[in-house]
Amino acid sequence: SQQGEEDPQALSIQEGENATMNCSYKTSINNLQWYRQNSGRGLVHLILIRSNEREKHSGRLRVTLDTSKKSSSLLITASRAADTASYFCATDAKGAQKLVFGQGTRLTINP
Amino acid sequence: EAGVTQFPSHSVIEKGQTVTLRCDPISGHDNLYWYRRVMGKEIKFLLHFVKESKQDESGMPNNRFLAERTGGTYSTLKVQPAELEDSGVYFCASSLWTGGPDTQYFGPGTRLTVL
Numbered sequence: 001s002q003q004g005e006e007d008p009q010a011l012s013i014q015e016g017e018n019a020t021m022n023c024s025y026k027t028s029i030n031n032l033q034w035y036r037q038n039s040g041r042g043l044v045h046l047i048l049i050r051s052n053e054r055e056k057h058s059g060r061l062r063v064t065l066d067t068s069k070k071s072s073s074l075l076i077t078a079s080r081a082a083d084t085a086s087y088f089c090a091t092d093a094k095g096a097q098k099l100v101f102g103q104g105t106r107l108t109i110n111p
Numbered sequence: 112e113a114g115v116t117q118f119p120s121h122s123v124i125e126k127g128q129t130v131t132l133r134c135d136p137i138s139g140h141d142n143l144y145w146y147r148r149v150m151g152k153e154i155k156f157l158l159h160f161v162k163e164s165k166q167d168e169s170g171m172p173n174n175r176f177l178a179e180r181t182g183g184t185y186s187t188l189k190v191q192p193a194e195l196e197d198s199g200v201y202f203c204a205s206s207l208w209t210g211g212p213d214t215q216y217f218g219p220g221t222r223l224t225v226l
Contacts, residue, residue: 045215092213103153
């Protein structure tokens with residue numbers, strides 16, 4: 001079955017540094033989305049990239065998608081303490097709307 | 112505009128009891144999804160409603176789980192009888208999908224603990 005996997009599982013960096021998280025998946029997709037979850041809260045949608053797109057930007061976020069390698073990366077530039085959260089990638093397969101999530105990357109920004 | 116809301120935020124029950132979770136989607140969203148995350152595992156899809164119809168229930172773990180969406184507005188997810196392995200966080204999401212990319216908006220989740 002299709003499954004997203006994030007890498008690394010945990011990442012700790014200093015405030016102001018850039019954070020890069022990777023996601024891999026197994027089958028053909030329509031779209032790939034990144035979500036953030038702050039401790040004890042719900043999932044917040046960050047960005048969606050379509051399968052025919054290679055790169056997308058939103059503020060300090062940059063997402064890339066390589067469908068030949070079935071992988072995506074999320075770059076957060078100039079990190080802030082408020083970016084501390086778990087980050088998940090989610091894919092939806094062609095012909096289906098359900099999302100398949102990875103296990104997430106726990107990002108900690110140290111002041 | 113109000114987001115997706117879920118009730119209760121936490122529920123602690125004993126094995127064998129019944130629990131009903133409620134989700135109110137964003138107004139006007141025909142699509143409603145249930146997902147759950149059990150301890151240490153990834154978030155997994157349970158089912159998908161389009162209005163009041165079940166579009167995809169391939170993720171429902173067994174017949175102890177019953178989801179309804181009468182009238183196509185809010186949805187309930189009942190677990191009867193609850194087992195220990197049902198503990199986890201249950202998320203609801205809704206979307207306005209009309210054929211393009213489907214951005215799903217999630218609620219805060221209900222944390223279920225079965226003792």
